[in-house]
Amino acid sequence: MTAIETRAPVLDSPRVTTAESAVSIRGLTRSFGGPAILNNLDLELEAGSFTVLLGRSGSGKSTLLRTLAGLDTAPAGTVSVPRERAVVFQEPRLLPWKRVWRNVALGLRDGDPRAQASAALDELGLSHRLDAWPLTLSGGEAQRVALARALVRRPKLMLLDEPFAALDALTRMRMQALVAKLWQQHDLTVLLVTHDVDEALLLGDRAVVLIDGQIGADIPINLERPRRHGDPDFIRLRQQLLATLGVDEVAG
Amino acid sequence: MASAAVSAARPQQRAASFNSGAFLTQAHRFTMPVLILIVWQALDSFHLINSRLMPSPVMVAESFWQLLVTGQLLGNLWASLVRVGIGLGIGVVLGTGFGVFAGLSRLGEDTVDSTLQMVRTLPHLALIPLFILWFGIGETPKIALIALGALFPIYLNLFAGIRSVDRKIIEAASTLNLTHAEIIWNVVLPGALPQFLVGLRYSVGIAWLTLVVAEQVNANSGIGYLVMNARDFLETDVIFVGLIIYALLGLITDQMVRIIERRALAWRPSFVGTQSNRGAL
Numbered sequence: 001m002t003a004i005e006t007r008a009p010v011l012d013s014p015r016v017t018t019a020e021s022a023v024s025i026r027g028l029t030r031s032f033g034g035p036a037i038l039n040n041l042d043l044e045l046e047a048g049s050f051t052v053l054l055g056r057s058g059s060g061k062s063t064l065l066r067t068l069a070g071l072d073t074a075p076a077g078t079v080s081v082p083r084e085r086a087v088v089f090q091e092p093r094l095l096p097w098k099r100v101w102r103n104v105a106l107g108l109r110d111g112d113p114r115a116q117a118s119a120a121l122d123e124l125g126l127s128h129r130l131d132a133w134p135l136t137l138s139g140g141e142a143q144r145v146a147l148a149r150a151l152v153r154r155p156k157l158m159l160l161d162e163p164f165a166a167l168d169a170l171t172r173m174r175m176q177a178l179v180a181k182l183w184q185q186h187d188l189t190v191l192l193v194t195h196d197v198d199e200a201l202l203l204g205d206r207a208v209v210l211i212d213g214q215i216g217a218d219i220p221i222n223l224e225r226p227r228r229h230g231d232p233d234f235i236r237l238r239q240q241l242l243a244t245l246g247v248d249e250v251a252g
Numbered sequence: 253m254a255s256a257a258v259s260a261a262r263p264q265q266r267a268a269s270f271n272s273g274a275f276l277t278q279a280h281r282f283t284m285p286v287l288i289l290i291v292w293q294a295l296d297s298f299h300l301i302n303s304r305l306m307p308s309p310v311m312v313a314e315s316f317w318q319l320l321v322t323g324q325l326l327g328n329l330w331a332s333l334v335r336v337g338i339g340l341g342i343g344v345v346l347g348t349g350f351g352v353f354a355g356l357s358r359l360g361e362d363t364v365d366s367t368l369q370m371v372r373t374l375p376h377l378a379l380i381p382l383f384i385l386w387f388g389i390g391e392t393p394k395i396a397l398i399a400l401g402a403l404f405p406i407y408l409n410l411f412a413g414i415r416s417v418d419r420k421i422i423e424a425a426s427t428l429n430l431t432h433a434e435i436i437w438n439v440v441l442p443g444a445l446p447q448f449l450v451g452l453r454y455s456v457g458i459a460w461l462t463l464v465v466a467e468q469v470n471a472n473s474g475i476g477y478l479v480m481n482a483r484d485f486l487e488t489d490v491i492f493v494g495l496i497i498y499a500l501l502g503l504i505t506d507q508m509v510r511i512i513e514r515r516a517l518a519w520r521p522s523f524v525g526t527q528s529n530r531g532a533l
């Protein structure tokens with residue numbers, strides 16, 4: 001087993017050899033006692049790319065994302081990630097006892113934290129909720145605060161762990177458009193974990209399907225943006241992805 | 253601006269419509285106690301009960317006034333307050349220290365928790381004879397007893413509170429480049445605060461209970477001393493005054509903790525409405 005080359009700090013600050021901006025994973029293996037969740041996995045993410053990570057439950061996609069986020073501490077293999085990275089989870093995970101802007105500003109070291117938080121919230125259309133308590137927010141608002149909290153750190157790598165799964169359909173569509181916009185306007189490499197094939201095709205320019213801890217399929221998505229569900233290429237890719245995931249859709 | 257005005261006006265309206273209903277409920281609540289007082293006074297006035305054993309409300313009020321103007325009441329009240337204040341203070345500080353230590357570290361849990369859990373099963377009031385032998389009959393045994401009684405609710409609740417902080421929030425905070433100390437200060441301790449305040453309310457109640465018992469054993473000042481003295485001279489009216497004072501003190505301190513709760517936990521949904529109303533009231 002090779003040593004971990006690059007790990008950004010979580011609680012303490014170990015050695016960090018920052019990669020240029022893209023993600024590079026070599027021979028990543030991870031098991032929790034049983035069979036390996038991630039099995040000798042190799043993956044490169046190009047700087048500025050939008051990669052969608054698909055896979056069935058238990059395929060290891062969340063473990064992979066957690067490793068990149070620095071939350072999983074004992075992988076074997078080489079992982080190289082930019083130090084500037086941010087995570088948005090399925091739940092907003094805000095601190096309910098801090099007002100919205102303080103949640104966003106948490107951990108900012110230099111400059112005026114409130115001004116930075118305010119700018120990030122403004123970009124997500126939440127400038128009127130700066131001083132609100134998180135528990136008074138709607139699900140979509142709370143998730144936008146979580147996005148602002150990630151964005152304010154000026155990350156090079158944005159890790160999204162099923163961030164829209166708990167939202168209602170309309171809010172989800174709005175959030176997807178918002179994330180696409182943020183990706184286009186900022187210099188971001190995005191890795192989005194999702195179950196949703198449509199979401200993958202709406203947002204990503206590359207779909208990576210994890211099967212049994214390895215990359216089962218790596219499919220480029222070369223569709224025109226903004227994307228349309230009715231587009232024949234969209235439908236073809238959708239069927240291809242579903243087949244890879246083991247879902248046989250009845251053609252209709 | 254416009255949206256701020258609208259959101260400010262709404263809670264005010266709610267408060268207004270709420271208050272008229274609340275006033276009626278309040279009035280209803282006092283009906284029964286007032287009725288009891290009237291009947292009680294009537295029974296005494298018609299000599300249907302022995303006023304020596306059961307003084308009338310008017311007699312109690314007179315005796316209250318007497319104690320107040322002679323300065324006896326305030327002097328003894330102060331003595332009691334000082335005991336509870338110091339004892340509660342020590343108990344809260346120690347309970348918080350142990351709770352944080354045991355809550356935050358496995359080492360702390362191993363060293364502190366089992367010991368405290370064992371001591372906790374002992375009714376602390378049973379230690380009075382021992383404390384008198386150890387500390388004499390002055391202030392020390394009383395304060396020590398109050399501190400000991402107040403320590404456990406704080407400790408138990410804070411420990412449980414720290415351990416039940418949502419792991420997912422801690423995890424999210426750890427992706428924000430916070431130091432260990434910053435996570436404890438910004439995430440863990442605020443997360444345990446609601447449970448700590450529950451413990452504080454219990455502790456305050458136990459402090460008063462302990463005071464009552466401690467002052468009856470051996471004291472030459474305090475509300476308990478006043479009451480025990482009155483027993484020796486068959487002054488039932490003074491005993492009643494003492495009991496009422498105890499009740500009021502318990503009530504007032506409980507309200508104080510509630511106010512602390514409302515301020516410290518303003519972020520919780522149940523308090524969010526109250527928070528925005530405060531400006532209007």
